[in-house]
Amino acid sequence: MVDDGFVRVARGEAPRLELDGRPFRFVLINAYYLQEEAARGRREIVDETLKSAAAIGAKVVRAWAFNDDPNKLDSAIQRGRLDYHERGLGGLDLLLDRARAHGLKLLLPLVNHWNAYGGSRQWLAWNGIRDAREGDARFFTDERVRAHYAAHLAFLLHRKNPLTGLRYCDDPTVLGWELMNEPRGRGLDGEGAALADWIGFAARLVKSHAPRQLVCAGDEGEQVSLDGHDARFWARAGALHLFSPSTGTSFSRHLACPELDLASCHFYPEKYGIAPGVEAEAGAAWIEEHAALARRAHKPLVVGEFGLATRRACAFRRFDAAARTRLYAGWLAAAERAEVAGIGPWLFAYRGRPAGWDDFTFYRPGPIARTLARAARRLDEAPRVAGKTW
Secondary structure (H helix, E strand, O other), rough: OOOOOOOOEEEEOOOOEEEEEEOOOOEEEEEOOOOHHHHHHHHHHHHHHHHHHHOOOOOEEEEOOOOOOOOOOOOOOOEEEOOOOHHHHHHHHHHHHHHHHHOOEEEEEOOOOOOOOOOOHHHHHHHHOOOOOOOOOOHHOHHHHHHHHHHHHHHHHEEEEEOOOHHHHHHOOEEEEEEEEOOOOOOOOOOOOHHHHHHHHHHHHHHHHHOOOOOEOOOOOEOOOOOEEEEHHHHOOOOHHEEEHOOOOOOOHHHHHOOOOOOEEOOOHHHHHOOOOOOOHHHHHHHHHHHHHHHOOOOOOEEEEEEEOOOOOOOOOOOHHHHHHHHHHHHHHHHOOOOOOOOOOOOOOOOOOOOHHHOOOOOOOOOHHHHHHHHHHHHHHHHHHOOOOO
16 A cells, blocks of 8 residues: 555454554644634744644644634635635635644544534524524534535535645545534434434545545534443433433444544533542543444544633632643543544643633643643554554
8 A cells, every 4th residue: 555644544353543554543632723823824823833732742633624603704604605715714724734744634623513613503594594593403404504514515625725735635634524523413313313314424425525534423422322331330420411312412323324434522521510529430431431332333433522621710610730630641541541543632722822711721831731742652652562452
């Protein structure tokens, strides 16, 4: 096989990612804001963030490939349908170019479930649905929205980047595309079939345009039942609502989609209502159980986000900085044991970004960055340990 810089899935008893024929496991950095900063001409912020990510030892940066808010001058889509704002698209061009220069891969969500940067509500409004609300499930079922999403992917993935000379779909800087940031099926059926149908539809679209890049749902890992999970523990953890038909979301069903290359999950014990005192165990169980389910489906798992609140003013904050760092170290160790493909916390900030802009902010230097650096070294070395089973 010719080495071309694209990350691939090596399927087998223990599925893994490979780059140029070698195992590829990674710590990722979440820096969603990079397209917006690039579109505003703040290249120094983009370079500082990417340089710091590389210094930590991260191999992948996760950042939005969308800005669907028509009120922003740096919006990638200005008024919907295929009416784009070139300044916003130029931000993606620059992000791809600079990530390549820093030797990093990008994991790029294509749209948001939440209102931030437009979200599903904005997409519904563009298609004539004026009573849309945040996380509106009609995004997944309305045929007008589906057609809009399909047309958008055809345009975006075939865009030729003037800085690199490559179409987005031909750029090995892109590790993969997330179909949506945190799709949830609440309001759909109680078996998760409707959301799984949309994920299959969207995954086939991406693969039809970008067959050499990976596809990931971007979901949080919710389930419609406790199949494959420790029911007694999750009852004790006060988290049965994460495994209920009311979620309309089935991580297990998503794994059955043949065009989906990567499994994904997120974890926020405070936000998810995990009982106090079991957060450490719950995080490890969440990672290990989802990794086991993904392994059976022959798909590597990426834990795309996890976090504990850092802001004192945050209503659900439980931990001080030292405890937060200890918990992160434990979850990273669980990910290593479970042989996940990649994992990273929310949210990495450049030096001048105020901590108050996000409840989960951390910086480099700092204890969380140091913890991530140690985890990155272990993940990089693990496949080379003698006798390591993959």
